[in-house]
Amino acid sequence: MxxxxxxxxxxxxxxxxxxxxxxxxxxxxxxxxxxxxxxxxxxxxxxxxxxxxxxxxxxxxxxxxxxxxxxxxxxxxxxxxxxxxxxxxxxxxSSSDIEIKLLPARVISLRKLADDVMEMQLKLPESERLPFRAGQYIEFIMRDKSRRAFSIANSPSNDEYLELHLRHVPDGKFTDHVFSEMKEKALVRIEGPYGSFHVRENSNRPLILVAGGTGFAPIKAMIEQLIEQADTRPIHLYWGARAKADLYRADLAEKWAFQYPHIEYIPVLSDLEEGSDWEGKTGYVHDTVAEDFADLSGHDVYLAGPPIMIDAAKAAFAKQGLPEDQIFSDAFEYAAEKEA
The missing domain is CATH 3.10.20.30 (Beta-grasp domain)
Structure with missing residues (x-):
């Protein structure tokens, strides 16, 4: 009942x-x-x-x-x-309605998804939750008061835990620690949620979600939430990476596309090795979107990835008729790469 x-x-x-x-x-x-x-x-x-x-x-x-x-x-x-x-x-x-909290959290699992990508699962205190919108991010507070920002990769409905996808930045103080020293059960301090990157509920237009590298994390959270909401708008998921191994959760994207007729998954590789057996799309991911959609005026587009990808995509999609108020982006993680 x-x-x-x-x-x-x-x-x-x-x-x-x-x-x-x-x-x-x-x-x-x-x-x-x-x-x-x-x-x-x-x-x-x-x-x-x-x-x-x-x-x-x-x-x-x-x-x-x-x-x-x-x-x-x-x-x-x-x-x-x-x-x-x-x-x-x-x-x-709106995201501004959500309280920003400073909380302790415990690392309950560390799992390598690729040579340079770590999935981290955090558990919040029993008496606390961190309400957030799919697509938002948290910041780790370091002992020297510096901060490192990463997108939340899970749906808000599972708010006892937070899933993060951390890309290893060579000589990056925080990610070096995560990949070489951090152990499960470690305690960390986090603050959030931050950001205005989330699916707008006041639109019924088909969605084009474009991820570059670990920009897949907030896109994953968005898709999980849309599935939970039984939202059947067409979703075209484009994931751009250098090599096949960088599509570190291709299995999940393929599962979505198999289970849900309204979800399409298009991986795009930009740096194929000689002799590769890759039969999918190649080149830059934003170019592939532009090739597939001559007219973008009837879509909402969400971009998550490095600034160079987002800037190129915005310029290309404007020529395809995409209005400025129908494109949303998140490039924060990459903006501080040199310190990560």
């Missing part, structure tokens, strides 16, 4: 399954609920039940007084629906 939840004043709706926490259902379907601890102790997700019935499986949380409960006040991270609901909630509608 499931129940329909309608939000005021936005009139957005979503379904919540029987015994599913209301906040979990909202995040699973991409609804911008405000939240913090996910344990009922911070009150960030406080709202009002306008109509319908909810229940707290673990009892009334300390953040809601008995008289407030009688007035309809509720926190939705620890409550379930017992009927269709109308809720009054101040939704998160």
């Amino acid at each position: 499931s129940y329909k939840v309608t939000l005021q004043p936005s009139e957005h709706t979503f379904e919540v399954e029987e015994n599913e926490l209301i906040l979990d259902a909202a995040l699973r379907q991409g609804v911008g609920f405000p939240y913090g601890c996910r344990s009922g102790s911070c009150g960030t997700c406080l709202g009002k039940v306008v109509s319908g019935e909810i229940e707290y499986p673990q009892g009334l949380p300390l953040t809601v007084m008995e008289h407030e409960h009688e007035q309809g006040k509720a926190v939705f991270c620890v409550s379930i629906a017992k009927s269709d609901l109308v809720l009054e909630v101040k939704e998160v509608t």
Whole structure:
């Protein structure tokens, strides 16, 4: 059994399954609920039940007084629906609505995805969560107060953990440490989320997502969220790299394209070795997009990668009729490569 939840004043709706926490259902379907601890102790997700019935499986949380409960006040991270609901909630509608937090985190896994790419999984404290939008990034705070920024590579619905893809920069202080010295269970300090790179919900245009190298990380988060939201807009994923080995999660991209008819995956290699058996696209990834789409005016384009790729893509796509307000980019990681 499931129940329909309608939000005021936005009139957005979503379904919540029987015994599913209301906040979990909202995040699973991409609804911008405000939240913090996910344990009922911070009150960030406080709202009002306008109509319908909810229940707290673990009892009334300390953040809601008995008289407030009688007035309809509720926190939705620890409550379930017992009927269709109308809720009054101040939704998160832009990245600026999300609180930036400074938190400790524990490294729970380090896995090499390529010779120069490390997947790092971070676990947040039990009593804390880091709400973010797919495409945003966090910063590591070093002991000398310097910072290193990396995109979050997982969907916001899995917010107990953060997945990052770190490219090894030769002589880079932080990535040298990650690749040669850092161990699982290490503690780090992070701050975020930052950035305005996220899929705009006010558009139904087909999406062209262009990744260069580890620019795949925020694009991965976006696609995972779109899949969770059952968004069936056509998605054309272009991933540009030098060599086949640099397409370090090609298996995942191929899986998306196989499972979902609306997702197309086009890898592009720019530096083929002699004798390579590569049969796919070659050259620069932005040139491939321009060749495939003579008219881009009906698409939204998202670019994540080195500045040289993004600058070239913007110039090329403008000639293909892409309006300036339909192209979005993220080049932050590469801007500080020399220090990484």
